[in-house]
Every structure is written in C-alpha cells, then in structure tokens.
Amino acid sequence: MTEAGGGKERLLRAAVEYVAANGVGERSLRQIAAALGTSHRMLIYHFGSKEGLFVEVVRAMEERQRELLAELTAAEDDPIDAARRFWARLADPALWPHERLFFELYGRALQGDPAALPLLDGIVDTWVTALVGPLEKAGTAPDAARAQARLGLAVARGLLLDLLATGDRAGVDAAMEEFTRMYAATLPPR
Amino acid sequence: MTEAGGGKERLLRAAVEYVAANGVGERSLRQIAAALGTSHRMLIYHFGSKEGLFVEVVRAMEERQRELLAELTAAEDDPIDAARRFWARLADPALWPHERLFFELYGRALQGDPAALPLLDGIVDTWVTALVGPLEKAGTAPDAARAQARLGLAVARGLLLDLLATGDRAGVDAAMEEFTRMYAATLPPR
DNA sequence: GACCTCCTGTACCAAATGGTACAGCTAGGA
DNA sequence: TCCTAGCTGTACCATTTGGTACAGGAGGTC
Numbered sequence: 001m002t003e004a005g006g007g008k009e010r011l012l013r014a015a016v017e018y019v020a021a022n023g024v025g026e027r028s029l030r031q032i033a034a035a036l037g038t039s040h041r042m043l044i045y046h047f048g049s050k051e052g053l054f055v056e057v058v059r060a061m062e063e064r065q066r067e068l069l070a071e072l073t074a075a076e077d078d079p080i081d082a083a084r085r086f087w088a089r090l091a092d093p094a095l096w097p098h099e100r101l102f103f104e105l106y107g108r109a110l111q112g113d114p115a116a117l118p119l120l121d122g123i124v125d126t127w128v129t130a131l132v133g134p135l136e137k138a139g140t141a142p143d144a145a146r147a148q149a150r151l152g153l154a155v156a157r158g159l160l161l162d163l164l165a166t167g168d169r170a171g172v173d174a175a176m177e178e179f180t181r182m183y184a185a186t187l188p189p190r
Numbered sequence: 191m192t193e194a195g196g197g198k199e200r201l202l203r204a205a206v207e208y209v210a211a212n213g214v215g216e217r218s219l220r221q222i223a224a225a226l227g228t229s230h231r232m233l234i235y236h237f238g239s240k241e242g243l244f245v246e247v248v249r250a251m252e253e254r255q256r257e258l259l260a261e262l263t264a265a266e267d268d269p270i271d272a273a274r275r276f277w278a279r280l281a282d283p284a285l286w287p288h289e290r291l292f293f294e295l296y297g298r299a300l301q302g303d304p305a306a307l308p309l310l311d312g313i314v315d316t317w318v319t320a321l322v323g324p325l326e327k328a329g330t331a332p333d334a335a336r337a338q339a340r341l342g343l344a345v346a347r348g349l350l351l352d353l354l355a356t357g358d359r360a361g362v363d364a365a366m367e368e369f370t371r372m373y374a375a376t377l378p379p380r
Numbered sequence: 381g382a383c384c385t386c387c388t389g390t391a392c393c394a395a396a397t398g399g400t401a402c403a404g405c406t407a408g409g410a
Numbered sequence: 411t412c413c414t415a416g417c418t419g420t421a422c423c424a425t426t427t428g429g430t431a432c433a434g435g436a437g438g439t440c
Contacts, residue, residue, distance in 0.1 A: 150368075
C-alpha cells in the first residue's frame with residue numbers, strides 16, 4: 001500500500017489515492033507522508049507547503065474530471081443511449097473513492113477554502129457545453145438544449161450523492177431510468 | 191456579530207451560524223469561541239470536546255433539514271405546483287450559507303468523518319418518503335412514485351450544487367423549469 | 381449563614397503541527 | 411577527479427492545538 005517515495009508525480013498520485021480513501025479532512029502532512037512511505041520533509045520539499053500539496057491534489061482532481069468528461073463524450077450518438085452508458089460508468093463502484101473526494105472538495109470549495117476554490121472553475125459549464133452538442137444534434141433547440149444539459153448534469157450529481165450515501169444501486173438506477181423515460185417521452189416521435 | 195456567551199442553546203445556534211458562514215474546515219475551538227464571544231473553555235464545558243460540538247452542529251443541521259422538509263410538504267396538492275414552490279424556497283439566497291454547510295458536512299460524512307456521519311442517516315429516505323405521498327395521490331403507481339421522488343430529490347440537490355457554485359439563478363431556474371415541463375408531459379392528460 | 385448547582389476566567393499542559401537548517405547522499409557531466 | 415544538481419534523513423523550532431485543574435462567582439433554597 002505504500003509503494004515508497006521518489007518522483008513528485010508518483011507521490012502526488014499516491015497522495016490523491018490516499019486522500020480519496022481517507023478524506024482530506026484532518027490529515028496532517030506527517031500522516032499522509034507515513035502512509036505514502038515518505039517523510040513529511042519530502043512533501044514539503046516537493047510541494048512547498050501543505051497548502052501546496054492540497055492545491056495539487058485539487059488540480060489532479062480537475063484533471064480527472066476532464067478525463068472523465070472526455071471519456072464519456074467520446075461516442076456521441078443517441079442522447080438516451082449516451083445517458084445510459086454515461087450513468088453506468090459514473091455509478092461504477094471503482095470510481096466511488098474519487099467521487100467521494102470530489103464531493104468533499106466541492107464542499108470545501110463552496111465554503112471558500114482557497115486551495116479548493118479552483119475546482120469550481122467551470123465545474124458546471126465545462127460539462128454543460130460538452131453535453132449540449134449531442135442534444136442539439138438530436139434536434140433540440142439551443143436554449144432548451146442548455147437547460148436540458150444542465151438538468152442532466154444535476155441529475156447525475158444528485159443521484160451520485162444519493163448513491164454514495166445509501167449504496168442503493170438499484171434504487172438509484174430506477175430513478176435514473178425514470179429520468180431517461182421522462183426525457184424520451186418528451187421527444188417528438190421519430 | 192458576537193452576541194456574547196451564556197446558554198448552551200444560544201451558543202450552539204451561534205456556532206452553527208458561524209460555521210455556516212466560515213466553514214468547519216480548519217477552524218479551531220479557540221477561533222470559533224472567539225467569534226462567538228466566549229472562550230474555548232466554555233465550548234469544552236458545554237459540549238465536552240471539539241468532536242462533541244461538531245456532533246451537535248451536525249444534529250442541528252439535521253433538524254434544520256427536517257424543519258425545511260416539514261415546511262415544504264405542509265401544503266401537498268398538485269405535485270407540479272408543489273415542486274415549483276419547493277424549488278423557489280430552496281433557491282432563496284438566504285438559505286445558501288446553511289446549504290453550503292450542508293454540502294460541506296455531506297462531503298465529510300461521505301469520507302467517514304465520525305462526527306458528520308449521523309447526517310447521512312435517512313438523508314435520502316426521509317425525503318423520498320415525504321415526497322411519495324403527493325405523487326401517489328396524483329395517481330402515480332407506488333414504485334414509479336418512489337423512483338420519481340428519488341429523482342426529484344436528486345434534481346433539487348444537483349441544481350443546488352450548481353447554484354451554489356455558479357450563482358447563476360436564471361440558468362438553474364431554467365433547468366428546473368425544464369424538469370417540471372418534462373414531468374408534466376409524462377402525466378396522463380386530465 | 382450555609383449550601384449547592386451552574387457557569388466562567390486564568391493558567392497551564394503534553395502532544396502534535398507546519399516548516400526550517402543543515403548535512404549528506406547519489407548520479408552525471410566536464 | 412571535481413563539481414554541480416537533485417534528493418533525502420535527522421534534528422530542531424515556535425506555535426497552536428484540544429483538553430484539564432482549580433479557583434472562584436451568581437443565584438437560588440434550606
């Protein structure tokens with residue numbers, strides 16, 4: 001679990017992993033360092049300060065978000081199929097630790113934590129912009145597409161919050177199914 | 191802003207207010223006490239420990255949630271009107287500080303913070319149960335009603351996350367409008 | 381007055397924190 | 411071989427942390 005120190009990049013990746021699994025809440029530099037098989041001295045050396053490390057963790061989280069977005073919007077065909085695959089990927093338990101970290105950092109950022117704040121940048125708009133494309137291609141008017149994209153993002157995040165708290169995959173899946181059903185019903189018949 | 195010490199209840203209320211405004215993140219007992227016009231000695235006296243204070247803050251937050259729920263489900267008639275009023279109340283900027291606190295605590299609880307953990311208890315189910323009633327009364331089948339209630343809750347929380355991050359009231363309102371529109375379209379014509 | 385309970389200020393503590401100073405290591409280029 | 415650059419361990423620092431000991435004070439009851 002430690003996999004020893006060396007290399008800022010490796011250290012950062014390990015730090016993100018640790019923090020995703022244990023929370024960023026009360027952990028001290030020393031605790032994190034110990035879990036990573038290093039000394040807190042090394043973290044200071046590489047990241048300058050605790051805040052510095054935290055900032056990089058947030059940056060890594062942003063990057064993860066971008067990668068996830070890219071992955072999810074790769075194949076853009078029928079919006080409903082896309083939404084289903086989208087959700088299936090998001091709800092994968094393998095992603096839970098990072099999603100928990102995402103929401104923890106989101107919460108801190110909302111409270112103005114300067115290190116977490118950058119995470120909020122484009123946290124909605126980036127996704128909405130990416131989602132609008134397929135919707136418009138399916139024949140939705142631009143302004144309606146924006147509203148629907150925003151709604152879809154909210155549904156995904158809201159149901160993710162639900163899932164992470166309850167673990168009730170079936171219940172959450174049913175709710176998502178209800179959403180796609182509702183959405184399909186409002187489309188003009190093909 | 192201080193309004194002086196005295197009375198556990200008053201202290202707790204003030205603590206919640208302070209923590210809603212400043213985040214629970216890195217605040218020490220001494221900082222909180224100073225902002226409340228007391229000494230950290232008093233907080234220890236009344237709440238036993240920092241953890242104890244934190245637990246009570248979370249409890250107060252739960253209570254706030256229940257009150258809000260009761261307030262919102264008081265008049266249960268047409269689900270769509272209810273949803274609209276529901277949302278108008280939730281999106282009120284006056285509630286933002288407490289909602290930010292809610293999401294910060296939610297995030298901490300997801301990461302296993304023992305003091306915040308109780309918040310997760312019934313954090314979905316309580317609301318779903320309350321929302322199912324009006325839906326069934328409007329003629330929705332029980333299992334569909336549960337899924338729709340869960341979906342509605344997710345939409346509310348997801349859009350709230352959006353609103354708190356972006357502040358874009360109009361955009362978020364449009365998304366909510368889209369949701370009610372979609373929902374209305376799936377209802378059998380009356 | 382004596383007593384009791386609830387509250388509050390002062391002073392203090394050991395422990396842990398983030399951060400620094402400094403010396404030494406290894407590797408590679410000249 | 412010498413030198414430089416990047417890395418790492420040891421030891422240390424001042425400060426802050428949560429928590430405690432203790433000595434009162436205010437107010438009521440007998």
